[in-house]
Amino acid sequence: MNVITKKVQLPDGRTITIETGKVAKQADGAAVLRMGNTVLLATVCAAKDAVPGTDFMPLQVDYREQYSSAGRFPGGFTKREGKASDSEILISRLIDRALRPLFPSNYHAEVYVQVMLLSADGVDQPML
């Protein structure tokens, strides 16, 4: 395994660690991000070619929170994560809007970004 780890310090001393090469290695890119006891996994997969006739940037970002990250059971009848909540969608959009302008304007392959909240301690805000 070729694991690469990088650290960055916030002005107040908290550290963000980014690790890649350990999990989700079949994605085009994957990174595990940690701050304190908060852990997120971000992956990206892109289609090799653009669908003919596409004249926009087909980017889709999905931010999803696992109930187990906070040691909770999902409610409801199925007791399972289902459709994205409004807050998950809003966070997905925040990511989307930041990423979208940075692709080359002539790049039209489908790109899927998935961010998963794996561990949350209620201290640090995972959406940041």
Next chain:
Amino acid sequence: MACSDIPFEHTISEVRVARIHGEYVINPTFQQMDEADMDLMVGATKDNIMMVEGEMDEVSEQELIGALKTAAEAIKPMCTLQDELSKELGKDVKREYDHEINDEDLRQQIKTELYQPAYDVNKQALEKQARHDAFDKILADFLEKYDAAHADLKEEELEEKHAEATRYYEDVLRDAMRRCILDEGKRLDGRQTTDIRPIWCEVSPLPMPHGSAIFQRGETMSLSTCTLGTKLDEKLVDDVLEKSYQRFLLHYNFPPFSTGEAKAQRGVGRREIGHGHLAWRGLKGQIPTDYPYTVRLVSQILESNGSSSMATVCAGTLALMDAGVPMKKPVSGIAMGLIKNPGEEKYAILSDILGDEDHLGDMDFKTTGTRDGLTATQMDIKCDGLSFEILEQALMQAKAGREHILNCMLETISEPRAELKPQVPRIEAFDIPKEFIGAVIGPGGKIIQQMQEETNTVITIDETDGKGHITVSAPNKDSIEAAIAKIKGIVAIPEIGEIYEGTVRSVMPYGCFVEILPGKDGLLHISEIDWKRLESVEEAGIKEGDKIRVKLMDIDPKTGKYKLSRRILMEKPEGYVERERRPRPDRRSHREGERHE
């Protein structure tokens, strides 16, 4: 199908076979199922088993074969019956169809030209992505040449040819992979038939979930988490013929990035439900039935190249042990494959199959089990003439593989953690006498709600077997202890001579009423407040809401009223003389004994 003329090779039937008190029973009743230690669904033709799925209580490989044989026999007459029916209806002659256009020359050309290059790639034992790329390149190169040689064809015609070529090439790949294994004993990734891919495990990769583990086997990886919940988290099963609560849940997720696919994340699909269910069946028997927590495992497949459901079983075991769930025995799982060409003696049983080996092989046989026996199985067979001998051999090879995997897992964590992690909510369960259920709940749930609010806990009561079964769950140790003390208080019967920390509920001219236990007030007479004579209760500085220590002196046998004393707990002043009291003979007789103790 038998009543129709839709093309279909053999009639099949399906039975459930259960083992009840050592006997195999075909299609048992619901009632019989309750006592079964083996539950298998078997689908078979007259001659071959096609599909198996089931769960069992740690049985041996031979016992499983026994059940399969019983099922196969039971299915034969059902198939014969369908064959007769089909013949009588005249539907044994199937309809004509023509769904494929085949270019036999092209098929032959691909076979002769591409077989060897494909075989050579096979032998190189590349990783999944590199191998797929290499295979794709062979076809792409061929098609390029083909297009150049057939410049006269129109674009649509070429496209059609490409589709055909892809189909023929698929057959070539299948052949190459199978021959390489049969003739050289060498698999797509270079393994011998019995080799298991390298295994790597880690527990607690995530800090906040109650338990977590990574299980990686070759290019397949599951990240599993375990969450412990309360009774309120149980899942209601509300089916037509079954209504129950599930206390162990397992959810399997297969995000598209696990195989590097550029696809949107969809809702839970049928495949995910099925894989999760199999892993659930494999593990559920090992969770103690009296475990107070509701347990939920979630398996995220982060990387996949075959056997991800079995990786889920392994990661699930690790996550359960990491959470400190006292599972009876650890479980591991493996997927077995088979290569067997019709009419050929040679065959190969493959341990721990890759995605491609599942796709291009003849069998996908998954088994899960502890060291002592099988707990679940799922099998699909694509070939004819699989004998029970081969099946048994596959099962024994699977057993050796499972042992190896289990040993790797136990090197990482050898037994369930003794302590729950600090962030895990606490649950305690105990029984109370039935007659107290009402008192704990209170009128309209008032008492129970108040207790829950005050202690920040969740309290549930069930009436079972003539007892009240209470479960208290709390976010931490302190609040659970507070809640239990409150419940015990309601349930406790005040005992004469016990000292209580009571609350003054009301003040009267003749004394005050003190709640010694929730809902249980006793009279603290003015004469029992202090050794010195008091004119009023206020004189002793006692007011409503005060907490005071009192001793229960007596319970009136007629009225059940409690008589309390405070002064008995205070030091008696020197030279204290018992004051004369006005005679009240009927009551005095009670008191006398204690007054002078």
